[in-house]
Amino acid sequence: MALPNPALSQIPDSYKYGWHDAEQPRTTFEKGISAEVVAEISRIKDEPKWMTDLRLKAYRHFEARPMPKWGADLTGIDFQDIYYYVTGNTDGAAQSWDDVPDYIRRTYDKLGIPEAEKKYLAGVGGQYDSEVIYHNIREDLEKLGVIFMGTDQALKEHPDLFREHFGTVIPANDNKLAALNTAVWSGGSFIYVPKGVHVELPLQAYFRINTQNMGQFERTLIIADEGSSVHYVEGCTAPTYSTASLHSAVVEIIVKKGARVRYTTIQNWSSNVYNLVTKRAVAHEDAVMEWVDGNLGSKVTMKYPSIYLLGERAHGEVLSIAFAGDGQHQDAGGKIIHAAPNTTSLITSKSISRGTGRTSYRGLIKVYPGCERSKSTVRCDALILDDDARSDTYPYMEIDEENVTIGHEATVSKVGSEQLFYLMSRGLSESEASAMIVNGFIEPIVKELPMEYAVEMNRLIQLQMEGAVG
């Protein structure tokens, strides 16, 4: 997600991040995956043996498991027609913007990243295809012991901390796509916030797929130690190619006793990207975990950020927003697992489908026996803008404890002709009026975003809505 940037208004394409750089000389594997490719990625990265072994074990899980048959149509993915590792001729992540290669820097300049870093952020990371190309964190935070770096770098520089937590939240055999990620992961962010440290401004990472048929498999690991807090924001874009790309990230978050983590995603991949992401957090005693998950781009998204409430009084929230335009399927939602007494959770989902777009909310609330006085509320609202648009709600609940309060509610509506008529009578065009109604609909979630993101989200909705009604 870029911040408002006047230069972007000159790009006529309705998907404004759809340009691509002429591909530069770089390390590129042949398309396709095999145990050799997996081992070679590990070799190039000069990894310790345990990681190579884990990758190969994960690859066997990936091979053995069938593709998910539920959810979205994934038949368009050909795992042998994807590049699993593509990198430019950079030598590790730059810490100064000037050290980033020109052709990559131009991309990020267009996206407005360095400007944003100066103004609003405590730290920034950038990933271009497979490798992290830039990482920087404010000096004061570094002095307090906050770690914010590329995941590959963290494996080298903080091997013990890394190994203690990596793969503990999402094991290698969790699901087919998580297994694939574990086998071929590259890049992503590693964050450690020490006990009692509060990172007041958001840390941000920006993910960009540039190469056609590229698979991006970043791996993010966030550890918030006792009583700490951090807000992490990620944005994603890709060029518009005629063939599909695959983004299959794994994000693991550990929120220790009394800590607080918020993870915000604004996903705006171009409409040829399959976005199949596994995101999961564990929240210990008195911890708070919040996922703010906005899905506007991609061809297909399947993503259900999860929270395991493992300690008493832990609290989890998922705020999910999905917008599906022509040909898009946003299959998103959230999962909360109550595994301790007095835990509370809230899922709020707002989805909008227009044209031939389809949004599906898919969620799970699970309460284990003995998790007394757990409370959970799920609220889903959907807006269907056109005759050919579709909206689904699949709210799973498994309640194995008596002393709980669990509720789910959903409504589905269309933009009322009276609402439109009223706004148009005030001089708005039909698409402006619709966009205004849609913005009002998602307001409860947008207000949770940092302001610059909220502004951008509204702009994106406006863009999506142009020519939407008529």
Place this chain on the structure above:
Amino acid sequence: MTLTQTASALDAGAIGRISDLLDEPDWLRTLRSTWWSRAETTPPPTGEEEEWRRTSLDALPRDVELLLDVPQLETEVPPDAVEAGVILTDLRTAVRDHPELVARYLGKADGPASHAHFWALAHAAWTGGLFCYVPRGVTVDGTLVARQMLPRADVAFHPISVVIAEEGSSVTLLEEVVSPDGAAGWYGGIADVQAGQGARVRYANLQQLGDGAWRIGAERVVVGQDAVVTTLNAEVGSRVTKLGLDVLMTGKGGTSKVLGLLAAGDDQQIDINTLQDLAADHTTSDLLYLSALYDRAHASFYGITNVRHGTKQTSSYQECRNLLLSPQAGAEPIPVLEIEANDILRCGHGATAGAIDPTTLFYAQSRGLDADAAQRMIVRGFFEQVVAKIEDETIRERILAALARRIGTTEDLS
């Protein structure tokens, strides 16, 4: 009758021998054999299907004997109704006395897709059932009642209930099934309910099977143009119930109320899957399922509201509420919406699960009720949301009496 046959040993020859024993006409022989082929080509669920993930059929008693000596179906029909041409009889008698009518309606359509195998099996291997027919324009005053008592627990029985309300007719029917406690048995009863244009149908199904019974049932309810249909399934008995219920809103302007009451305890597992298929303009379908779960009972509900592409101004709601009355009880309510149309009047769903609100309990006790009486009153009050929608007094009383076996009564409290 001398044929003893178990479900696991059924084959085309055995299906033919059922026809022999019941001395059936050729059209019915053909119908059974066609459905038997369907049962063979449509295998039983494997457990991977979404609707079957919560009920395993591993322990389904497939080796119990097929029930042939079916006791007489007990029926109550108001005398006026008989004169008006209303038929309520067991299915075998209907085949003998009204063959054209039965041939016109029996086995003409598929049932719920989740239960395709069992729907086909029942059409091939039925040995009992009921036939209810209300001619065009006839209004039945009072309540039709059909009660099937099973003589033994350890049998397999696949009856079919065919309920036909012709255009402009009106009828209220209560169907009850009762079986003894004890051994494991298989009750595979299915129902095919069709409401013609403008018909008004109230169909209640009260299940009081014994504690070893597996109820693997399916119902198909077709709501014609401007018809108004209320269905009520009250599940009181059985060890395992797995019911598939399709409500097909095929005619413009049709209305359905789909009601369910579950009172389960011990190790009972009740698993219901429903489809509200809004396939025509201006249709309305509201579903409300209430479960009270005691002991180690577990209730699953997987419902789909499907608003079909191109339909206009449909209105629907799906609600499933679960009261957990024991720490070991569990519930899985899953109300799904699949909406392929834009011009909808209303579409929503809600699901809840939880214990009795302690403040409500405290309040009731502060008025002098002991904990047990307070709980009975609160459960009865919880069910009132559905009970109040049962207009027919006979049905309401029968169902409350059956539920009392599990939830107790509140008569001592008044």
